[in-house]
Amino acid sequence: MKGAQPVAFEGRVAEAWRVLSGVLDPEVPALSVVDLGIVREVSTGAGGALEVVLTPTYSGCPATEAIEADIGAALAAAGLGPVTLTQRLAPAWTSDWISDDGRRKLAAYGIAPPCTRAGDAVVRVLARNVPCPRCQSARTERLSAFGSTACKSLHRCLDCLEPFEYFKPI
Amino acid sequence: MTASIRLQLTPDVRYVLRIGDTCLVHAQRLAEWCGHAPVLEEDIALANLGLDLLGQARALLTHAGRLEGGGHDEDTLAFLRDEHDYFNLTLVELPLRSGGADFADTQLRCCIVAAWLACLWQGLASSRDRELAAIAAKATKETRYHLEHAADWVVRLGDGSDASARRMQAALARAWPYVAELFDDDAVDAAAAASRLGPAASTLRQPWQASLRAVFAEARLAPPAEGAFRSHGRRGRHSEHMGYLLVELQHLQRAFPGGVW
Numbered sequence: 072m073k074g075a076q077p078v079a080f081e082g083r084v085a086e087a088w089r090v091l092s093g094v095l096d097p098e099v100p101a102l103s104v105v106d107l108g109i110v111r112e113v114s115t116g117a118g119g120a121l122e123v124v125l126t127p128t129y130s131g132c133p134a135t136e137a138i139e140a141d142i143g144a145a146l147a148a149a150g151l152g153p154v155t156l157t158q159r160l161a162p163a164w165t166s167d168w169i170s171d172d173g174r175r176k177l178a179a180y181g182i183a184p185p186c187t188r189a190g191d192a193v194v195r196v197l198a199r200n201v202p203c204p205r206c207q208s209a210r211t212e213r214l215s216a217f218g219s220t221a222c223k224s225l226h227r228c229l230d231c232l233e234p235f236e237y238f239k240p241i
Numbered sequence: 242m243t244a245s246i247r248l249q250l251t252p253d254v255r256y257v258l259r260i261g262d263t264c265l266v267h268a269q270r271l272a273e274w275c276g277h278a279p280v281l282e283e284d285i286a287l288a289n290l291g292l293d294l295l296g297q298a299r300a301l302l303t304h305a306g307r308l309e310g311g312g313h314d315e316d317t318l319a320f321l322r323d324e325h326d327y328f329n330l331t332l333v334e335l336p337l338r339s340g341g342a343d344f345a346d347t348q349l350r351c352c353i354v355a356a357w358l359a360c361l362w363q364g365l366a367s368s369r370d371r372e373l374a375a376i377a378a379k380a381t382k383e384t385r386y387h388l389e390h391a392a393d394w395v396v397r398l399g400d401g402s403d404a405s406a407r408r409m410q411a412a413l414a415r416a417w418p419y420v421a422e423l424f425d426d427d428a429v430d431a432a433a434a435a436s437r438l439g440p441a442a443s444t445l446r447q448p449w450q451a452s453l454r455a456v457f458a459e460a461r462l463a464p465p466a467e468g469a470f471r472s473h474g475r476r477g478r479h480s481e482h483m484g485y486l487l488v489e490l491q492h493l494q495r496a497f498p499g500g501v502w
Contacts, residue, residue, distance in 0.1 A: 131296025
């Protein structure tokens with residue numbers, strides 16, 4: 072358990088980023104909130120309070136409130152409080168913001184990372200040949216347009232026959 | 242029983258509530274499918290679509306509450322208004338799981354509404370109201386997946402077996418009288434267009450038709466001719482189904498005021 076020792080002012084932003092790298096998305100626990108790209112800014116405000124700007128993923132993501140609570144609790148436990156959390160809608164979150172490290176973690180967890188940039192996803196031309204995150208085969212098929220969460224669809228590999236989820240480009 | 246709230250309905254507040262209520266009521270109807278869809282994949286898909294729409298409704302109702310200035314939050318607006326203070330499209334309040342409705346009605350409605358919302362979000366992205374523009378820019382990405390999914394179903398059923406084609410065409414005949422309302426301008430639209438809050442309903446008709454033309458052609462469906470019937474949900478005058486929908490939507494907040502999960 073990390074003690075609540077006050078952290079020196081100048082080191083707080085760097086320390087906050089380090090702490091946030093350990094706060095996992097409750098719906099996709101392979102990724103931290105930093106890997107996912109939802110932490111947009113960390114700074115110290117006029118009153119010395121830490122200010123964290125978050126951009127939520129999907130409008131209806133039920134994890135948004137949980138993520139905010141987790142971030143507040145993690146920063147407070149690290150002695151970095153008080154913290155002001157702000158939601159920023161624009162520019163809208165995009166799967167392009169998932170870090171390279173995040174993409175590797177997704178694949179290792181068994182979820183295929185987005186295989187196109189968000190802007191390149193064309194309506195009604197389906198990405199049915201998402202590479203399998205287990206055996207890398209390109210012979211796959213989509214089973215369901217929506218998966219266990221709004222951000223994923225469900226696929227199956229035709230070579231290793233394993234089902235897998237795909238993080239949709241958005 | 243909690244009393245209903247009264248609102249100061251400026252044209253701006255009405256304009257934003259029309260969109261927010263359409264998302265809210267559409268989500269409510271889709272949620273009725275949860276646990277009942279014909280296949281598991283579709284159960285999950287409809288629930289996810291509803292969840293996105295509910296998220297969009299939350300952002301829009303929160304914003305409408307701020308514009309209204311009476312201190313009403315998203316929950317108060319969602320649960321404590323009287324029927325005539327909801328301004329959703331009539332189309333989205335019609336039953337999906339009773340009253341002779343078919344699975345085809347659900348997918349067709351999702352397709353019609355997603356195509357309409359896609360045009361609306363695009364118009365709102367350049368709104369003078371930066372919060373509204375931000376909500377729209379976010380929603381537009383989600384709606385794209387909704388449209389893709391529903392359009393796939395419209396094609397699959399419309400260009401499917403004789404039975405599925407007949408049933409999709411019948412769903413189209415049932416929905417079509419309510420489509421005119423999507424493009425029916427009034428003073429609220431005129432004020433929104435003049436002040437650059439957002440597009441007037443009538444300007445959405447052409448891009449909406451363009452986006453659905455290809456889908457209907459591929460589905461081998463012919464939209465019926467437009468009749469004289471007009472629905473007026475956007476003006477607060479609803480079908481006989483709205484009261485029943487609101488009873489279910491509002492029940493917990495009316496019975497247990499201020500209750501939270």
